[in-house]
Amino acid sequence: MQDGTFLSPGHLQETCTGNANVRDCPTRQLLDLIGDxxxxxxxxxxxxxxxxxxxxxxxxxxxxxxxxxxxxxxxxxxxxxxxxxxxxxxxxxxxxxxxxxxxxxxxxxxxxxxxxxxxxxxxxxxxxxxxxxxxxxxxxx
Missing domain, CATH: 1.10.10.10 (Winged helix-like DNA-binding domain superfamily/Winged helix DNA-binding domain)
Incomplete structure (x- = not known):
């Protein structure tokens, strides 16, 4: 697994490859939606x-x-x-x-x-x- 890759229980797909600044990272996208x-x-x-x-x-x-x-x-x-x-x-x-x-x-x-x-x-x-x-x-x- 690469640095910056996170696994969540029940969902074993990568959420971020490399770092959380990548625009297509689902975690980053969610935080952009609700982080204001x-x-x-x-x-x-x-x-x-x-x-x-x-x-x-x-x-x-x-x-x-x-x-x-x-x-x-x-x-x-x-x-x-x-x-x-x-x-x-x-x-x-x-x-x-x-x-x-x-x-x-x-x-x-x-x-x-x-x-x-x-x-x-x-x-x-x-x-x-x-x-x-x-x-x-x-x-x-």
């Missing part, structure tokens, strides 16, 4: 219920209309969400999670559970690091 600031949050909200664009915008603090639109379009392109438009004045647009998106949420659930239970430990580690770093900065001007 908003995608997983949008998927989680749509996993609960079909939601109109304006409601998503209200529920996601800090996201711009442009970024929400771009992220939804990308998720739709990737087959993770579906868009439904009803010919009203103005047009009513809603989004729902697609079966592929629901599978992705299930795959991410371990990471989500970990974050919900361990983020306080991460925050404590960050505080300790910041204290050590600020102490080192004051000792060595």
């Amino acid at each position: 600031k908003w995608s997983v949050l949008i998927l989680l909200l749509l996993g609960r219920e079909e939601t109109r664009f304006s409601r998503l915008k209200q529920r996601i603090e800090g996201i711009s209309q442009k970024m929400l639109s771009q992220t939804l379009r990308s998720l739709e392109r990737d087959g993770l969400v579906t868009r439904h438009a009803v010919a009203t004045v103005p047009v009513t647009v809603s989004y729902r999670i697609a079966p592929l998106g629901r599978e992705l949420i299930a795959a991410l659930q371990l990471m989500i559970d970990w974050a919900e239970t361990r983020m306080s430990d991460v925050a404590e580690a960050q505080r300790a690091f910041d204290q050590r770093a600020s102490g080192a900065a004051t000792r060595f001007p």
Whole structure:
């Protein structure tokens, strides 16, 4: 097996040959899909219920209309969400999670559970690091 090749239980194909920077690496492709600031949050909200664009915008603090639109379009392109438009004045647009998106949420659930239970430990580690770093900065001007 080559360096950079990973095997997962039940799936013995290579996931990356050489390094994870290769564009056709499935792991890299998945991280590109969900690694931005908003995608997983949008998927989680749509996993609960079909939601109109304006409601998503209200529920996601800090996201711009442009970024929400771009992220939804990308998720739709990737087959993770579906868009439904009803010919009203103005047009009513809603989004729902697609079966592929629901599978992705299930795959991410371990990471989500970990974050919900361990983020306080991460925050404590960050505080300790910041204290050590600020102490080192004051000792060595």
